[in-house]
Amino acid sequence: MKLSTALARLPFDRKRSNEKNSRQISKLEHVLTAKVVSTFAGHALACAFAFAGLCAAPAASAQDYPTKPIRWIIPYNPGGATDASARILQIAIEQNKLLPQPIAAVNVGGAGGSIGARQVKDAPPDGYTILIHQSAMLIQEAAGLNDFGYKDFEPVISINRQCMVAGVSETGPYKSYKELMDAIVAKPRSIVWGGNIGSANHMAVAVMEKASPGADFKKVQLGGAAESYAGIKGNIITLGNFGVGEIVAFRGGGLRPLAVLGEKRDPAIADVPTARELGYDAVFCNEHNLYAPKGTPKERIAVLVEAFKKALATETVQKEFREKLGMTMEVRTGDELKQQLAGELERLRPMTAGMKN
């Protein structure tokens, strides 16, 4: 619930981006349903069953995959960054005909993405059910909130990432990252942080605390980025953590970004320094990755990797990720992706202590 609500409130320009997006989606749906309807008309009942996923997958080989639409579970509600990322990719794959069969994106929101993720985990590993998920899965695993983790899936490809930014009020007393951290180290629990406990922005403040020994913010559960922003505006909290896309959206409205918690500066807010530049080793980026159920045949994973790689390389996807969502991309697949996930999990584990009650 937490992450989904947080992301559902991501403030990208709905009028401009989302409506166009949804128009595209509905167009796509017409194509999709037309296909489905023709399948129903053309074949007997058995085929309809196959569509419903009842028939067992035929022998695994790259040539005969995919022979039916792929169900892509988005474990969050429409309107958030995860949903938008998936929809943009889905349209790109459809338009460039990168797969012979359509991808049907289905939102199964709730419980910070665990509901949808669990559905995919328990789905038959035939390559016809895939999942987009974000770093929340690692946090939930590290904190022990879920009884499954990324190892219960077959990581396919990394999609995009967005580094977190520490933000305070423009009219408040803290003008630099150093001032803020010095103040909190000098007097622990004197400054209030507001956000979503157990989610990406909580992880970000945990990383900040770790980089400045002795720092301890008073943490208040407010909700997603929009609530943190409202809290800063209403002077209820002092510090909040936001994604780059959110900073771009809120910046004119009284929010001052202090530092990017990334390896390097983000082109969208190039004037904001990274915490590392300022001498604090605080890095946390939220990443979207594509997963398939554990045991999905390698050949089929390869087909998916191929199609998504091409889609990620298209100009429209790059442009929309960058401009609409404030996301950057680093394509990783296979063992490289697995290693990175394992490393991130171990890095986060000590900081999630106490996230589960």
Add this chain to the structure above:
Amino acid sequence: MEGFLSASLAVVSPGTLPFLVGGTALGVLLGAIPGVTGAMGIALLLPLTFYMTVNNALTLMVSMYVGAIAGGLVTAILLRIPGEPSSIVTTFDGNPMARKGQPGKALGYAVGASLFGGLVSWAALVALTYPLSEIAVRLRPFDLLALVMMALVLIAALGQGSIIKGLISGLLGILVSMPGTDPSAGNLRLTFGIHDLDAGFSTLAVLIGAYAVAQVMSDLIEVERKVETVETTMGSMWISMREWKAQWWNLIRSSVIGTWVGIMPGIGATVGSLVSYTVAKTSSKTPEKFGTGHPDGIVASECGNNATVGGALVPLIAMGIPGSVTDVFLLAALVIHGLQPGPLLFNQHPEIVYVIFAACLISHFVLFVIMTAGIRYLIKLMTVPVWYLFPIILLFCLIGAFADNNRVFDVLIMLCFAVVGFCMEKTGFSLGAFVIGFVLGPITEKSLRAGLTLSDGSYLDIFMHPISGTCMVLSAAMFVWSLRSQHRINKLAAQGGEAAA
């Protein structure tokens, strides 16, 4: 202003206008059918809006809301059966007037008053929402908590039946919102080991089950109820300017009362028309005429209930607190489209707010046209038996509950809550309080916990700040008052009814 103009243009654009006109017409139709309320219709249309643009979805729902409240007046006047609960008071004077051979005139008064009340409350909506949302951004968690508690006490105190049962219903709603992932700490609770409950009860499944399915079930039991038709020869609906002039003070007073009642969180159109009617009666020089087909009674009631629509949208948009049961469904629709009603809505998506404003205004005019032009046909429809609608509505419910998350489990939840809702309704527990408690539950808990974190665990803090302190004192006073003079409003209503009978 510019934003509002462009939103108005968007609402009357060829792509959206059908939704506006269709929504209003459908609202009138459903409002006119006894046993099928507008809130239910909106609940059933919710799943359809998943795949519409936000503009179309909101236009459709707001115009249905406006249409439904007015639709109830037709059967209330002609058949003495309120099509909507909010039209009960209209039967007091509307039906006697129709029986006296002036059905056209009664309808004319009612339709005109609806338009007037709607417009006044629309003006209030536009004028108040922005300032209120500016204040609401600065509300501390405890302020919000106190406001929500006041809303719950209010709906229990002014709803029908016992205040104790009203409070139990509201609290039960809060309790039902709790299983699943705790939104504040992220851990699972109260799921009893069922993983399908990890996200809690699906909002749509609970709302549709408790509200729509339960209602259809009780309608089915009473399917043999005969509609007592009143032979009416439609006279002219024309009300002269001179006759309206005699009503001007009544119109303004009832509109203001209706708007104010609408703004109060949790109570809706029924109370709005009831209070307007009571005030009109007590301040009248000829109170004995009320209940005998007095135009003042019709005007007060219809003006009062339509004025609540605009008023009830104010707390919904500005604070995310639904002003009535119908607003609960509007809230759900907004959330489905990734929009959280609340103080930030105006900041982040002003265009959405303007679309709501525009739809609310324009649909009132569309409503007026539909009612004046189509009322004859609407009357014919009243005599058509509606029993075959019930299974279709149930099918809609099934699809709606399923479509929320594409899970069969949610359909089962819907059926369970249908049983719960049915039992509660039959034993005098208010379902309105239940669904409002259900959508307010998460806010209540979040504000309590965030507030306690901020105050380092001190509950006293809630009385120390002006807004939260005032709200707490008001809720306590209201609780004591309604315990003492229990069901005062209902008694007044009963007296009105007796006078009319």
Add this chain to the structure above:
Amino acid sequence: MSKALKDSGVILAIMLASALVYWDSLKLKAGVYDPLGSGTMPRIVAVTIIVLSIVALFQTFFGAPPPVLKAPGELEEEDFERRPWLAVAVSAYLVGCLVLLYLKLPFGPSSSLFLFLSSITIKRFEKASLLPSAALSLAVGFGLTYLFGGLFGVDLP
């Protein structure tokens, strides 16, 4: 069953449910970040409900029944037959329809069957109503399938 008996039955059920919630929430420990944790709020609500339920129970037997807002003339006209079994039957059909869907029978036929059964039950299996009911059910059942599946893109069961 008398009204008081019905009322107290529902009140007792509510108390039982609240007690269950109270018992289950005892497992939840206090929070790290906030003083309450996940369990306190459910406990507060459950206890309040139980306390109020006791008052309500008391009122059921000793209090005066609250006047109910009704349209005039609606009061005594109860001269029609109530059919509680109809609601039960239609609910059963709905569950049956769900089972059919669960067995992967497509939505069109299952919903048509549901509509047909419900409508003829409402009409007390009159012969004259069989044919029109069947036609209507098929039309609406498959029409809805098209409406939702085709036009609105709902992923039907």
